[in-house]
Amino acid sequence: MRAVVFAAVGELTVAERPEPVPGPREVVIETAAVGICGTDTHVLDGEFEGTVFPLVPGHEATGTVVALGPGADQGPGALAVGDHVAVNPSSTCGECDLCLTGRQNLCRAWNGMGVVRADGAAQQRFTAPAANVFKLRPDTDVFEAALIEPLACAIHGWDLLPRRMGDHVLVYGSGTMGLLMAQLAPRAGAASVTIIDVNPDRLVTAAEVGIEHRYTSAGDADRAEWDVVIDCTGSIAAIEDGLPRVMAGGVFQHFGVAPADATARYSPFRVYRDEVSVVGTMAVLNSFGRAVAMFETGAIKAQPMISHTFTLEDYAQALRMFRAGQGRKLQVRPNQDTSQTLLGQRR
Numbered sequence: 001m002r003a004v005v006f007a008a009v010g011e012l013t014v015a016e017r018p019e020p021v022p023g024p025r026e027v028v029i030e031t032a033a034v035g036i037c038g039t040d041t042h043v044l045d046g047e048f049e050g051t052v053f054p055l056v057p058g059h060e061a062t063g064t065v066v067a068l069g070p071g072a073d074q075g076p077g078a079l080a081v082g083d084h085v086a087v088n089p090s091s092t093c094g095e096c097d098l099c100l101t102g103r104q105n106l107c108r109a110w111n112g113m114g115v116v117r118a119d120g121a122a123q124q125r126f127t128a129p130a131a132n133v134f135k136l137r138p139d140t141d142v143f144e145a146a147l148i149e150p151l152a153c154a155i156h157g158w159d160l161l162p163r164r165m166g167d168h169v170l171v172y173g174s175g176t177m178g179l180l181m182a183q184l185a186p187r188a189g190a191a192s193v194t195i196i197d198v199n200p201d202r203l204v205t206a207a208e209v210g211i212e213h214r215y216t217s218a219g220d221a222d223r224a225e226w227d228v229v230i231d232c233t234g235s236i237a238a239i240e241d242g243l244p245r246v247m248a249g250g251v252f253q254h255f256g257v258a259p260a261d262a263t264a265r266y267s268p269f270r271v272y273r274d275e276v277s278v279v280g281t282m283a284v285l286n287s288f289g290r291a292v293a294m295f296e297t298g299a300i301k302a303q304p305m306i307s308h309t310f311t312l313e314d315y316a317q318a319l320r321m322f323r324a325g326q327g328r329k330l331q332v333r334p335n336q337d338t339s340q341t342l343l344g345q346r347r
């Protein structure tokens, strides 16, 4: 069986690996699709906290159950061979102060498949604890469903924002996360959604998923302030542009991952005077099952969001393309023999 392996910082190989064997309450999944995101580049570059090499990457995964360990076919989440599934990559210790106070996403011993010390899904087959495996409907597109993991992050993001009918929402960044946060905004009560991206090509995707107001600069928009401003870029320029656009009493959310040592400037007086809230959001907290439900109810237009698929052998090419900011969501499909362009490059 073939697998992508991050052997050490900056070292990417494709290697032969033994077939996985499921332990108690584990299943083996034949991988359908694995999304590539910024986290994968941070892991390979040695910038992700706690990564243990060698590691098989891949944390945004779907597939088909092909083997069950003892007990995986029993209990509330009982699984069967042939089930199509999406996999929550997070494992938590259940014992630390943060786990015991309902903040498992901030667990002090947090382990993410493909990012910390458990192997991920960029291989032909992989094991996962049954508790992390969510069954999909047979008619759900198992490849597009690899967007469920980032959608679960977006839903946690919205869990931390106000749900007020009639709010105006501004999103920075028309990549996968920005597109998901923007598509969820009307579901959370937004009267309007505006999306900003300095790259006009990315705004084409925003149009295709139905985001009405799209600009390369927020200064061009038809309003000056918004109730909720969400940064999905991690770019300091975007953050410094966006925070002053929060209306009095509004909320600014850091969703994008800024460099760990970066700082941004804002006016503490303004935050005090206008009661602006600044909130973060980190990964998934009890939102994976809801992400499956939202995906299967059609809350997200997935098809325009995925542009290219890659074989395991072409994984390095996928990472190069991601770093160059080309394409839309890039997926690895470890059991397909050819890499494909699903949507033409609009350039």
Ligand SMILES: [Zn+2]
Binding pocket: 036, 037, 038, 039, 059, 060, 150
């Ligand atoms: Zn990701």
Ligand SMILES: [Zn+2]
Binding pocket: 092, 093, 094, 095, 096, 097, 098, 099, 100, 104, 107, 108, 109, 110
């Ligand atoms: Zn914990």
